[in-house]
Amino acid sequence: MTTTDYVIAAVLVLLVVPQIRGTRLTLRNLILPVVLVAAAAAYYLKSVPTQGHDVLLDVVCVAVGALLGIGCGLATRFVRDSGGFLVAKAGFVAAVLWIVGMASRTGFEYAATHSGAHAIADFSRSNSITGSDAWTAALLLMALAQVIARLVTVRLRGRVHDARPAALARA
Template identity: 65%
Template sequence: MTTTDYLISAALVLLVIPQIRGTRQTLRNALLPLVAVGAAAAYYLKSFPTQGHDVQLYLIGGLVGAALGIACGAATRVSRVVDGAAVAKAGAAAAALWIVGMASRAGFEYWTSHSGASSIAHFSRDNLITGAAAWTAALLLMALTQVLARLVVVRIKARRVTAPAPVAAVRA
């Protein structure tokens, strides 16, 4: 791993800090993690192989990311503040899920560039995964689906919190 790899991984993990402090549900705050993952994808993604079982690897990565994102969003509290805006605040469980998702990818990359390279090569060969480009794409897809799933869950919660209360019918 290069210094840039460490910095990108740290930046993605540290996106949890505003979530813990609480963020108003503005378009900017909602899209910041998505833009960060998109920037990482632009930096790392060189190809998107579809041979062998690469597509199945992508599906697994996407499903794991979506599950982490949904769980993270479900564990995020959304409340309405005095001015009527929604504020999302991640508790310990939501923060832990975020960190697990983001840090596990960095840990995997570290492992593959150190002692795990032969294990991954053997696994890839046995399971018809074409190589590093497929793993990179799967891990980026996992990050993207985690961010998107959390975003969707939190936005749905925010909409429910800020929706006007139904007006009771008045009998004449």
């Protein structure tokens, strides 16, 4: 892993900090995480292989990412700030799920370039995964699925919370 790889991984993991502190449901907070993951994808993604079981690997990684994202979104609570704006605050479980998703991909990349390379190559051969480009695509799709699933879940829950009568919102 290069220094750039570590910096990108750290930025993606640190996206949890504003989630914990709480963020208003603004357009900026909707777009920024998607832009950061898309930028990482543009940096790393050279192709999306579709031979062997590469598509199955993509589907499994997207499903895992989506489940982590939905879990993050469901473990987020809503409060109103002093101006009456709805603020989403990730709880402990949401933060852990976010970090697990981001750190697992970084850990996989570290293993693939260090002591785990042989085991990953053996697994890839025996499961008809065509190589590192397939893994890169699958893991980036997993990250994108996690980010989008969390954003959609939080936004949908925020709309429901925002639509509740004020007396129920305070309860």
